[in-house]
Amino acid sequence: MNTYLELVIFSLIIGVGATIVMDIYAVIIKRFFNIASLDYRIVGRWIGHFKNGVFSHKNILQTAPIKNERALGWLAHYLIGISFAFLLLLIWGTGYAYQPTFWPAITIGLLTTIAPWFMMQPAFGFGIAASKTPNPALARFRSLKAHAIYGIGLYLAALLLSIALS
Template sequence: MQPYTALIVYSLIIGIGATIFMDIYAIVNRTFFKIPSLDYRLLGRWIGHFKEGVFAHTSIMQAKPVKGERIIGWIAHYLIGITFAFLLLLIWGTGWAYHPTLLPALLIGILTTVAPFFMMQPAFGFGIAASKTPKPATARLRSLMTHTIYGIGLYIAGLLLHLFI
């Protein structure tokens, strides 16, 4: 396989796998511990307002709903997961997929917490690192835990991919 093709294909497989792993974690949290996760409909609403030139909201929950926001949000969620897997392979090389190690995957997972803390949460009206939410420390910890789980998912998806390449 050509190097660029491998980068794209492995990013797709690892990114989708890691995102599924993160989604399973969210389902377990919601089902057994009654801990809610981000409603990706809100991500879709945020993205849906881009065409109007609106990139930040006082409260995304009060913003006008956008047609298809749930599907837009879920597609974006998986594209973001694929993009971060691409970043992992860009930094460590596609050779990482042949010999996956936990540390690079965990580092990428934890570092991806920067996106919600400094981009999504402020744009949603939740403040930097959820500072305007009722329980900022809880929101921060949950984001960090979820993105750490994503990092573990990168590693597991890499291990699974390794079995087939």
């Protein structure tokens, strides 16, 4: 198979798989510990306001909702998951999908925390690394945990793919 085609297909499979693992984790912690994860409507609202030239908000929760923000947010969530899987394969090569190892996946998973801390949370009006939230340390810890789970998901999805490829 063409390396570029492998890169795209493997990124889709691994990215969707890893994002599903992250979402399963979110359901588990909500059900058993009543800890809510990010409401992807907020992500959809943020992206939805791009068309108006608005890229940051004083407080996204007080910003006017947009049509289909939940669907847009979930689509963005999965596209972001696929993009980070693409990054994993871009750095370690498509051969990673044939022989996945844990450390590259968890490294990418943890590094993905940079996006919410330094881009999304400030743009939502929550400050750098959730510094303007009621409990920044807890928000940071939960973000790191969720992204570590995503990293584990990258590994598990790649492992399942490697089994399917063999």
